[in-house]
Amino acid sequence: MTDLNQLERDLLSQVDAAGDEAALESVRVSALGKKGSVSELLKTLGAMTPEERKERGPLINGLRDKVQGAIAAKKETLAEAALSARLSAERIDVTLPVQEAPESRGRIHPISQVIEELTAIFADMGFSVAEGPDIETDYLNFTALNFPVGHPAREMHDTFFLAPDEKGERKLLRTHTSPVQVRTMTSKAPPIRVIIPGRTYRHDSDQTHTPMFHQVEGLVIDKQANIAHLKWILEEFCKAFFEVDQVKMRFRPSFFPFTEPSAEVDIQCSRKGGEIRFGEGTDWLEILGCGMVHPNVLRNCGIDPDEYQGFAWGMGIDRIAMLKYGMPDLRPFFEADVRWLNHYGFRPLDIPSLVGGLTA
Numbered sequence: 001m002t003d004l005n006q007l008e009r010d011l012l013s014q015v016d017a018a019g020d021e022a023a024l025e026s027v028r029v030s031a032l033g034k035k036g037s038v039s040e041l042l043k044t045l046g047a048m049t050p051e052e053r054k055e056r057g058p059l060i061n062g063l064r065d066k067v068q069g070a071i072a073a074k075k076e077t078l079a080e081a082a083l084s085a086r087l088s089a090e091r092i093d094v095t096l097p098v099q100e101a102p103e104s105r106g107r108i109h110p111i112s113q114v115i116e117e118l119t120a121i122f123a124d125m126g127f128s129v130a131e132g133p134d135i136e137t138d139y140l141n142f143t144a145l146n147f148p149v150g151h152p153a154r155e156m157h158d159t160f161f162l163a164p165d166e167k168g169e170r171k172l173l174r175t176h177t178s179p180v181q182v183r184t185m186t187s188k189a190p191p192i193r194v195i196i197p198g199r200t201y202r203h204d205s206d207q208t209h210t211p212m213f214h215q216v217e218g219l220v221i222d223k224q225a226n227i228a229h230l231k232w233i234l235e236e237f238c239k240a241f242f243e244v245d246q247v248k249m250r251f252r253p254s255f256f257p258f259t260e261p262s263a264e265v266d267i268q269c270s271r272k273g274g275e276i277r278f279g280e281g282t283d284w285l286e287i288l289g290c291g292m293v294h295p296n297v298l299r300n301c302g303i304d305p306d307e308y309q310g311f312a313w314g315m316g317i318d319r320i321a322m323l324k325y326g327m328p329d330l331r332p333f334f335e336a337d338v339r340w341l342n343h344y345g346f347r348p349l350d351i352p353s354l355v356g357g358l359t360a
């Protein structure tokens with residue numbers, strides 16, 4: 001017959017010696033688990049005579065209670081020790097400055113921000129956004145837009161050409177967003193009302209020109225779309241974009257092969273002490289080219305010029321970004337200098353909208 005006192009001493013000293021929860025758990029299993037030493041003893045009660053059971057029952061049950069109690073107490077001690085070890089190992093100095101989270105440290109590039117701003121403004125006027133590839137065919141960049149082969153206007157675009165492909169076709173980096181007008185008109189039936197923001201390329205570099213720059217094209221084709229609509233749209237855009245109550249605009253006659261008549265648009269501004277302000281003053285600043293879409297372009301896109309007409313414009317995004325946010329030089333836009341971006345960039349969650357405000 002098992003010596004209950006001896007077993008009790010053994011088990012209690014094992015409980016006492018358990019250094020962590022895992023060790024304590026294996027003591028518990030060895031004593032109180034299905035095949036544990038105490039559980040085995042409890043099973044013997046069934047086969048005993050009533051007298052034996054009367055004598056041994058309370059002893060064995062008492063042993064089980066004691067071991068259970070010792071294990072519970074030890075468990076608590078171990079948990080307390082683990083907590084105080086953690087508390088003394090992990091220290092937080094609450095006086096240290098808080099580290100900014102990545103989403104508040106990152107910055108949105110002014111060009112991306114300005115594209116969001118102008119998209120919000122034109123979307124409010126019912127425009128959708130169209131896109132096209134940076135690598136274009138000569139046909140879409142020039143010919144379809146009514147630039148005759150050999151016409152001097154082609155030379156003015158300082159085009160980057162790619163090496164001829166196997167069919168001898170020389171692709172190019174689009175020099176303006178206008179080819180997407182053709183892509184839109186050939187893939188979509190009028191009425192059309194789109195803006196086309198995107199990258200454009202010309203062989204040119206100085207303080208206000210970079211080989212890669214950005215334009216936003218606008219195109220409206222409908223049965224009665226006319227110059228008055230164009231003027232109203234551009235005026236509303238400038239007021240919303242530059243956040244002024246009124247802005248005077250000047251339409252100067254100009255030439256583009258794909259519009260007739262064509263104009264360049266200046267907006268009124270004042271320049272005092274190196275600062276440009278809009279909606280006041282006596283100076284003028286050119287911001288875009290525009291005109292009525294040339295009947296040849298409509299025809300090239302399979303649209304009947306006797307039924308449909310429309311207008312288009314092309315505006316330099318980098319230019320209006322520089323003007324709005326007072327950035328004097330265009331080149332740092334594309335130098336990826338984090339110090340410049342920290343200064344001129346925008347917070348990621350300051351998403352421009354007409355209701356929330358374009359500029360934070």
Ligand code: DAH
Pocket residue numbers: 175176177178217218256258259288289290291292311312313314315
């Ligand atoms: N594509 C012209 C350029 O880059 C800008 C332009 C002028 C676009 C008149 C137009 C337009 O859509 O109608 O110089």
